[in-house]
Amino acid sequence: MDNVFVYYVPLPEGIDEAVLPCFDGYTIYIDSRQSSSGMERAYRHALEHIERNDFEKFDIAEIETEAKRRELS
Numbered sequence: 001m002d003n004v005f006v007y008y009v010p011l012p013e014g015i016d017e018a019v020l021p022c023f024d025g026y027t028i029y030i031d032s033r034q035s036s037s038g039m040e041r042a043y044r045h046a047l048e049h050i051e052r053n054d055f056e057k058f059d060i061a062e063i064e065t066e067a068k069r070r071e072l073s
Helices: 036-051 060-072
Strands: 004-009 017-022 025-031
Touching: 004 036, 017 036, 025 036
Parallel strands: 004 025
Antiparallel strands: 017 025
Protein backbone atom coordinates (compact mmCIF):
# COMPACT_ATOMS: atom_id res chain seq x y z
CA MET A 1 0.00 0.00 0.00
CA ASP A 2 1.46 3.34 -1.05
CA ASN A 3 1.80 6.42 1.10
CA VAL A 4 1.33 4.82 4.49
CA PHE A 5 3.58 6.29 7.15
CA VAL A 6 4.02 4.35 10.40
CA TYR A 7 5.24 5.73 13.72
CA TYR A 8 5.79 3.78 16.94
CA VAL A 9 4.93 6.03 19.87
CA PRO A 10 3.50 5.62 23.37
CA LEU A 11 -0.28 6.02 23.10
CA PRO A 12 -2.81 6.50 25.91
CA GLU A 13 -3.82 3.40 27.87
CA GLY A 14 -6.22 1.21 25.90
CA ILE A 15 -5.35 2.61 22.47
CA ASP A 16 -3.34 0.18 20.38
CA GLU A 17 -3.25 2.21 17.18
CA ALA A 18 -4.60 5.31 15.50
CA VAL A 19 -4.94 6.09 11.81
CA LEU A 20 -5.18 9.55 10.35
CA PRO A 21 -5.63 10.46 6.71
CA CYS A 22 -3.08 13.01 5.55
CA PHE A 23 -2.76 15.00 2.34
CA ASP A 24 -0.65 12.35 0.59
CA GLY A 25 -1.82 9.09 2.22
CA TYR A 26 -2.30 7.85 5.77
CA THR A 27 -0.37 8.03 9.01
CA ILE A 28 -0.56 5.08 11.39
CA TYR A 29 0.50 5.47 15.01
CA ILE A 30 1.21 2.19 16.82
CA ASP A 31 1.52 2.02 20.61
CA SER A 32 5.21 1.30 21.16
CA ARG A 33 4.57 -0.30 24.57
CA GLN A 34 2.91 -3.38 23.04
CA SER A 35 4.60 -6.68 22.32
CA SER A 36 5.83 -7.20 18.77
CA SER A 37 2.82 -9.44 18.05
CA GLY A 38 0.52 -6.75 19.48
CA MET A 39 2.11 -4.14 17.25
CA GLU A 40 1.70 -6.39 14.23
CA ARG A 41 -1.99 -6.98 15.08
CA ALA A 42 -2.52 -3.23 15.50
CA TYR A 43 -0.84 -2.53 12.16
CA ARG A 44 -3.05 -5.06 10.34
CA HIS A 45 -6.11 -3.59 12.06
CA ALA A 46 -5.14 -0.09 10.88
CA LEU A 47 -4.57 -1.31 7.31
CA GLU A 48 -8.05 -2.84 7.27
CA HIS A 49 -9.53 0.54 8.15
CA ILE A 50 -7.64 2.09 5.25
CA GLU A 51 -8.56 -0.68 2.79
CA ARG A 52 -12.25 -0.48 3.76
CA ASN A 53 -12.25 3.31 3.42
CA ASP A 54 -13.62 3.68 6.95
CA PHE A 55 -12.71 7.36 6.99
CA GLU A 56 -15.78 8.18 4.95
CA LYS A 57 -18.04 6.63 7.59
CA PHE A 58 -19.37 8.52 10.59
CA ASP A 59 -20.27 5.97 13.29
CA ILE A 60 -17.01 5.00 15.02
CA ALA A 61 -18.70 2.38 17.21
CA GLU A 62 -20.10 0.67 14.11
CA ILE A 63 -16.72 0.81 12.35
CA GLU A 64 -14.94 -0.83 15.32
CA THR A 65 -17.70 -3.42 15.84
CA GLU A 66 -17.41 -4.47 12.20
CA ALA A 67 -13.59 -4.54 12.42
CA LYS A 68 -13.71 -6.78 15.52
CA ARG A 69 -16.23 -9.06 13.80
CA ARG A 70 -13.85 -9.46 10.82
CA GLU A 71 -10.92 -10.23 13.16
CA LEU A 72 -12.88 -13.03 14.84
CA SER A 73 -13.93 -14.70 11.59
